[in-house]
Amino acid sequence: MIVLVMMVLGAAFSRIIPHPWNFTAIGAMALFGGAYFNDKKLSMLVPMVALALSDLLLGGFHSTTFFVYAGFALIVMMGWFLTEKKSVARIGGLSLAASSVFFLVSNFGVWIMDGMYAMTFSGLVQCYVAAIPFFGYQVAGDLFFCTVMFGGYELVKKYALEPNGKLA
Numbered sequence: 001m002i003v004l005v006m007m008v009l010g011a012a013f014s015r016i017i018p019h020p021w022n023f024t025a026i027g028a029m030a031l032f033g034g035a036y037f038n039d040k041k042l043s044m045l046v047p048m049v050a051l052a053l054s055d056l057l058l059g060g061f062h063s064t065t066f067f068v069y070a071g072f073a074l075i076v077m078m079g080w081f082l083t084e085k086k087s088v089a090r091i092g093g094l095s096l097a098a099s100s101v102f103f104l105v106s107n108f109g110v111w112i113m114d115g116m117y118a119m120t121f122s123g124l125v126q127c128y129v130a131a132i133p134f135f136g137y138q139v140a141g142d143l144f145f146c147t148v149m150f151g152g153y154e155l156v157k158k159y160a161l162e163p164n165g166k167l168a
Helices: 002-016 026-036 040-058 065-082 088-113 121-159
Strands: none
Touching (some): 002 026, 002 040, 002 121, 026 088, 026 121, 040 065, 088 121
């Protein structure tokens, strides 16, 4: 449990280091939390608290925060589909789906809340089109950090944890 919490916190605080827009570990952190915490409440709570703590440090609360956290919560729930059976294909597929869910939900929030786009279907499309350049970084970040987090944890389990889950 301590290893899982530390990995989630580390992922959240990786947002502090310089990175391209949206190339962060938070999507992977949400998917990872959903996949590895056995208690569904903890699987939601630990990544959400980690995200909130990193937002506090970054001053990341804004008009679309609700949509960011809603997208993040959906990604945690997607991770629940990995609790029993993890494979490279399933993790990769859900990582791509997580990027897409976050893109759709968070940019819908931008359209609704920021007043930058007309409140029409055309305005919604303009909002999504304007966000496309950030989506590539989102996908790359989610795939990269899912590889690091899921692969890293499996290596830790294999080489550094006792059968009872405690560090060797």
